[in-house]
Amino acid sequence: MKKTKKSLLTLLVLMLSGSVMIAQQQRIEFTEFDLTNGLHVILHEDHSTPIVSVSVMYHVGSKNEQPNRTGFAHFFEHLMFEGTKNIPRGEYAKFVEKAGGTLNANTSVDRTYYYEVLPSNQLEMGLWLESERMLHARVDSIGIATQKKVVIEEKKQSYDNRPYGSILIEVMKRAFKKHPYRWTTIGDPDHIRAAKDEEFQHFYDQFYVPNNAVLVIAGDIEIENARHLVEKYFGDIPSGKEEIFRPTVVEPPLNGEIRDTIFDNIQLPLVLHAYRTPAMGTEDFYALDMLSTLLSDGHSSRLYKALVDEQQIAMQVGSFPLPFRDPSVSITLALPNMGKDVAELEQAMIDEIEKVKNNLIDEREFQKLQNKFENDFINSNTRISTRANNLARYYTYFGNTNLINTELEKYMAVTREDIKRVAQKYFTKDNRVVLYYLPKSQRN
Missing domain, CATH: 3.30.830.10 (Metalloenzyme, LuxS/M16 peptidase-like)
Incomplete structure (x- = not known):
């Protein structure tokens, strides 16, 4: 029984918190630069193991949503794995898995993060995958309908039907009345159900653009080669055409x-x-x-x-x-x-x-x-x-x-x-x- 109780609290902590422990084992050397389309690039070279991490962080989270359309950022965490113009539906993850790598994504109130960890000789494939996602993500009625069911079911399993699962929802809607932190990343299933395909397309066009993202390549790389590959796969992606929505609400005491x-x-x-x-x-x-x-x-x-x-x-x-x-x-x-x-x-x-x-x-x-x-x-x-x-x-x-x-x-x-x-x-x-x-x- 005692072990069960400890596990319960551990689960609560994992549900509610993200670690703020940032590593400092030794000085982390990196190179950073901007492409002409606004994409910020960070390269970190480390040859200790023959792997490479390719990741893109988009500066969009649940706080960038509208009050009547919450849950969009988390929805796109799922939708962006549907496939692209050049990657068949359901095949995105298979490219990484067949190469012996792993991939995942996560969403917070402030940002959305996608990454692959691959053998270092698969760097170019990782960059192609992320560039495809940035330029040609499949935002269509089939994928939208599929992922609507997925995220609504996730809300039921992870929040509605889990003991204490509503804690963050109940806390934030009382702690905040004006700031968008008053809703959580999972959003409201009714908002997702009601949203039209063109609303999701607009969200993608506004936020999933190079001038709202940072690309990080870390691991067993050569800096100049990595820079060349970044230019090859991301240099021609156009900047977003509209102003990126940033909430400026200041919550009163x-x-x-x-x-x-x-x-x-x-x-x-x-x-x-x-x-x-x-x-x-x-x-x-x-x-x-x-x-x-x-x-x-x-x-x-x-x-x-x-x-x-x-x-x-x-x-x-x-x-x-x-x-x-x-x-x-x-x-x-x-x-x-x-x-x-x-x-x-x-x-x-x-x-x-x-x-x-x-x-x-x-x-x-x-x-x-x-x-x-x-x-x-x-x-x-x-x-x-x-x-x-x-x-x-x-x-x-x-x-x-x-x-x-x-x-x-x-x-x-x-x-x-x-x-x-x-x-x-x-x-x-x-x-x-x-x-x-x-x-x-x-x-x-």
Whole structure:
């Protein structure tokens, strides 16, 4: 039973969070340039293994959608595998798999990412595949109808029918009223059903263009040869003809606690606090990230020691900021032990946060925290595919690819006083959404 409970919390964390650990094993050397059509290109040469990662990050996520047509970015994550003008329907993935490679894609609120990892002698094929997707993706009635069914079913399986699957949906629609973060990447199935083929075509024409993308090639390559191949396959793709929609909405302060109860198909209750927080890349974000690690990372963390080990009021705890490009939320949650009251558990969570707000963490604990972040950075960027992702993300989000070499310094610049200050500033009653998840059997 204990293993099942741990697995449950692990699943929740994977559903709600993306890692912000960016590797810093050694200085990552790269070359970057722009094509005349606006495509930004980053090349990273590493001959340690005979593989190459070919990836394209498009600067479009769910926040670029319209309120009555949510889920488009995630829809295209699927549709872009349908095939192209020169690749038969259903054959796209087979090119990679037959060459001994892997491929995938993922969507967030801020960007969409496609990649292949291939034997390095298949670099040219990878570039051809991605250029085909950028220029000739099959956006037609057959593919659209097929993928409508797929994404609607995914919503049912991953959100509607999964215990606690609605957490992010329920949190974000309460934490945000104006900003497009108020909906999640999965979107509304009714919007997908109602959308016409020409709406999907317009979305593709607006966002899946070279001047809204970064191409990263990382691994066993020769820089000049890679540059030549990029020009060959991407140089003639025309720039997008219309202005790319970038939301500029500034969400007003929460100005008061929002509290609600969700009755779900679950057996174990859950208590959740979501605090409104600044955007990733800001000084306060780095301090809040370290604060979340202090609170819940591992058995020696503040919340785990107090709530699980000492008070035995919780079976598991978690705390993590959502690393979004605009101001976001930081989530803290706990699963109560059998027979423990959720209100009592919530107060215990608040008490531990108050300790951080009222007292500096001691030097030994702070040093341990710094060591963990440094160690994670050193050890987490060993894979070529991860480096490619990070290079693309730093450029897309910040226009500064070299943050892959320097962001660790921003974490190391955080002080004990900073951690106390951000706890006082953001982890307040008037700045949080509180949700109790209870079994449907407890509904009056």
